[in-house]
Amino acid sequence: MSIELTRAGRVISLILGTLILLSLSSVINDAILTYASRNWMPATAHIISVESNSQQPLRKDKDGILYQYSVGGISYTNSRINYSRRWKWSVNEWKQWMKTLDGKETIQVYYDPQKPQQSVIVRGGDNRWNIGFVILQLLFVVLFAWIALMPKIVK
Numbered sequence: 001m002s003i004e005l006t007r008a009g010r011v012i013s014l015i016l017g018t019l020i021l022l023s024l025s026s027v028i029n030d031a032i033l034t035y036a037s038r039n040w041m042p043a044t045a046h047i048i049s050v051e052s053n054s055q056q057p058l059r060k061d062k063d064g065i066l067y068q069y070s071v072g073g074i075s076y077t078n079s080r081i082n083y084s085r086r087w088k089w090s091v092n093e094w095k096q097w098m099k100t101l102d103g104k105e106t107i108q109v110y111y112d113p114q115k116p117q118q119s120v121i122v123r124g125g126d127n128r129w130n131i132g133f134v135i136l137q138l139l140f141v142v143l144f145a146w147i148a149l150m151p152k153i154v155k
Contacts, residue, residue, distance in 0.1 A: 010148045010149075013144045013148035014145075014148045016140075020140050023137065027133045028134060031083075031134065033083040033118070034124065036112070037110060038124040040110035040111055040113070040123055041071075041110065041111055042108055043069040043071060044107075045067040045106060045107050045109040045119075046068050046069070046106055047065065047104060047105060047107060049065070049066045050064065050101055051064045065081070066078075078117070080119060080120050081121050081122055107121060109121050
């Protein structure tokens, strides 16, 4: 018994594979920046605002804090904590981290000397999530390409 894929099915598979492939660039960029941020330059940042009353788990990458720092006389504002793609902090993890900011007006941030507008509070990070996403997305691209290019599936 064999199942033939319609032309529409092949087109849909190609579109899905292409979309996943395009999203891969974001994951790869985050992996590169996670690694590169380990060597970024330190700067003192002024805390502009902190969302400390949230009961929701927040993304580790850019929720909860807004800070401003200067490099070469130019001011930059950012909210990026880091580039690691660890899913989310729990509410307890978030509250513990926010307690470290209590009463502080300034914090240490790290900026990319080549692009000073890019900065993080926590440099480096766990790249396993980034690498895992790349592998998973590549598997889906291969699957959708295989479905799109195979004339029929034999059972």
